[in-house]
Amino acid sequence: MNRIEKRMAELKAANKKGIYVYITCGAPDVATTIEAVKQAEANGASLIELGLPFSDPMADGPVIQTASVIALKNQMTLAKELEVLREIRKFSDIPIVGMGYINNMYHYGFEKFVKDFKEAGMDGIIVPDVPHEESGEMRRICAEHDFVLAEFITPGTTEARMADTCQDARGFIYCVSNNGVTGVKKVDYSVIGGVCEKARKFTDTPLAVGFGIGSAEAAVAAAAHADAVIVGSAVVKRLLDGKLDEAMQLIHDMRDALDASCLH
Numbered sequence: 001m002n003r004i005e006k007r008m009a010e011l012k013a014a015n016k017k018g019i020y021v022y023i024t025c026g027a028p029d030v031a032t033t034i035e036a037v038k039q040a041e042a043n044g045a046s047l048i049e050l051g052l053p054f055s056d057p058m059a060d061g062p063v064i065q066t067a068s069v070i071a072l073k074n075q076m077t078l079a080k081e082l083e084v085l086r087e088i089r090k091f092s093d094i095p096i097v098g099m100g101y102i103n104n105m106y107h108y109g110f111e112k113f114v115k116d117f118k119e120a121g122m123d124g125i126i127v128p129d130v131p132h133e134e135s136g137e138m139r140r141i142c143a144e145h146d147f148v149l150a151e152f153i154t155p156g157t158t159e160a161r162m163a164d165t166c167q168d169a170r171g172f173i174y175c176v177s178n179n180g181v182t183g184v185k186k187v188d189y190s191v192i193g194g195v196c197e198k199a200r201k202f203t204d205t206p207l208a209v210g211f212g213i214g215s216a217e218a219a220v221a222a223a224a225h226a227d228a229v230i231v232g233s234a235v236v237k238r239l240l241d242g243k244l245d246e247a248m249q250l251i252h253d254m255r256d257a258l259d260a261s262c263l264h
């Protein structure tokens, strides 16, 4: 069992929802990234999604685009990101999933990427620009190294595709709440809730809902049919504004609200 599976099993046993916190590695700077990971865990984060900055982040809205530009200006490379991971592993055993675009990994060599990042303490990867149909070889490599390759479902996923992705999924399934890019916005989470309910017919893998979540209320709504919620832009925005404390307060509020909602 890897760290992700272990953590999700613990949450389930405790009747708690997970909170996955996305942080762009190196934005506004490396020290803030490391401190934010430490404090996010203390405030109730269950998993860290570490963004590996890329120059053309096509699935990202303005906040994470800006964070990526800043991180690249700070000279972030995969080699530096490995160092950050090793630093984090000195004080934390929280599950960490990378989020990046295939270009960087392909250039580095995908198998070498998996080996090196796993060795530095990463537990899996989210690669939004490789469709399921094209990811067979990547899946094989990840499975060989006990490294999670996140599968996606969205409101537009057909039942046939859902059956395929659910069958191949390990760790967690990323349930995208709407068809836009990342960023806080008003979302009707009952739509992805219905999709989650359908996915349960195909899999026992934990479901994590993300995209748009900017408040504790939105987290509760997103969690209704899921096992975890994912928050990115709302946290990253506060970090970029130099408001680490506010970012942590948001995570803390989400933890409280989700715990209270699970009592019912």
Ligand SMILES: O=P(O)(O)OC[C@@H](O)[C@@H](O)c1c[nH]c2ccccc12
Pocket (backbone or CB within 6 Å): 022, 049, 051, 059, 060, 064, 099, 126, 128, 181, 182, 183, 184, 210, 211, 212, 213, 230, 231, 232, 233, 234
């Ligand atoms: O920023 P949001 O709307 O809270 O969404 C989560 C998201 O940031 C994180 O999971 C993520 C950041 N970049 C991505 C690209 C694709 C998929 C997911 C992501």
